[in-house]
Amino acid sequence: MPNAINYKHLNYFWTVAHEGSIAKASEKLHITPQTISGQLSLLEKRMGNELFERDGRGLRLTETGRLVLRYADEIFELGKELNDVLRGVPAIGPSEFIVSSASALPKAIVYKMIEPALRIDRDINLTSLEGPIESILADLAIHKVDLVLSDKPVTGALNIKAYNHKLGESGLTFFASPLLAKKYKNNFPYSLNNAPLLLPTKQNEIRQLFDHWLSEKNIYPIIRGQFDDSALMKAFGQAGMGIFFMPSIIADDVCRAFNVKVIGETNEVKQQFYAISAERKVRHPAVAAICDAAKLLLLK
Known part of the structure; x- marks a missing residue:
């Protein structure tokens, strides 16, 4: 077999192998099936064996x-890693940096985590996105984003090659409008029994932990609303529609921004925070700045 490998032919083979057929590979590569079939034949001749x-x-x-x-998997994985490294190399003009955060994360925390990336000694063109965790992890897998911020780690169940960098965790603080706070502040957390609550939807990791905590304490609130968007939940809370919780590390920010009062806090339930990257070792300077600053923030 000749030493030189045609990597374009190898890419056709790799795509067909993962797609399962020439027809599907043709759709993905936007190349005719006849072209792919012909290139595969050439690769097989070069390899000296049928593939x-x-x-x-x-x-x-x-x-x-x-x-x-x-x-081929290793070769093209190395190609992706090279692309990641090159995205962190200084160039003429600002360096593009794309961060995607899970919808469940409070915007104040996302801001506190991302902001240090704009203070590094390099021009950064930041794009901040958000969405369901499965969707943004899929974008990470194909290198459409540089970093994902989430309240839960990526697991093997999603079949995505990515690496978790735990940033820290925070207990929960409960807030309400001044009128509701006065009514439910005493005897916390048992004052939550039959109290109106505004909660994250059940697909959020913190909601599952919170429900388990309530069950253990035999507390049964009245759920007035469930939200994917934490900002909308806080707006309803500000309007006096119910009690809501946020990570304790932003308690002062929430009180100032939404004119609400604290009725209690707990460290028995903690929200965790992760940076998820396509690389095991963090190389991008903006990603490193986010991870370092977030760890300090979450130590408070």
Whole structure:
């Protein structure tokens, strides 16, 4: 087998192997099936072995094909890592930096975490996005974003190669409008029994922990609203529609911004915070600045 490998042909093989058929690879690569089939034949000649065999309407890797795929996975993974490194290399003009945060994270915390990235000794063009955790992790996997901020770690169940960097955790503080706070402040947390509550929706990690805590203490509030957007939940709380909680590290910010009062706090339930990257080792200086500053913030 000649030493030189045509990496364009290898990319066609890699895409077909992961897509399961030439037709699907053709749609993904925007190349005709005939072109892909012809390039695969050339690659097989170069390799000296067949890489696929027919399996019904699809294709199945041969033993040689499985071996080549393992190497191809590593080759293209290294290519992605190179892309990540190059995105952190100084260039003419601002360096693009894209952060995506889970919808469940309070905006005040996201701001406190991201802001240090704009103070590093480099021009940064920041783009801040948010969305459901599954969606933004998918963007991370294909390098559409540089970093994901979340309140829960990525797990193998999502089949996404990413690395968790735990930033810290915070207990919860409970807030209400002045009138509601006066009524429910005494005997906290048992004052929450039959009290009107505004809560994150159940797909949020902190909601599941909170529900378990209530159950353990035999506290049964009246749920007046459930929200994906923490800012909207705080607006309803400001209007006196119910009691809500936020991480304790932003308690002063919440009181000032929404004119609400603290009725109690607990460290028995803690919200965790993670930075999730496509790299095991943090290389991008903006990502490093976020991780370092967030760890200091969450030590308070």
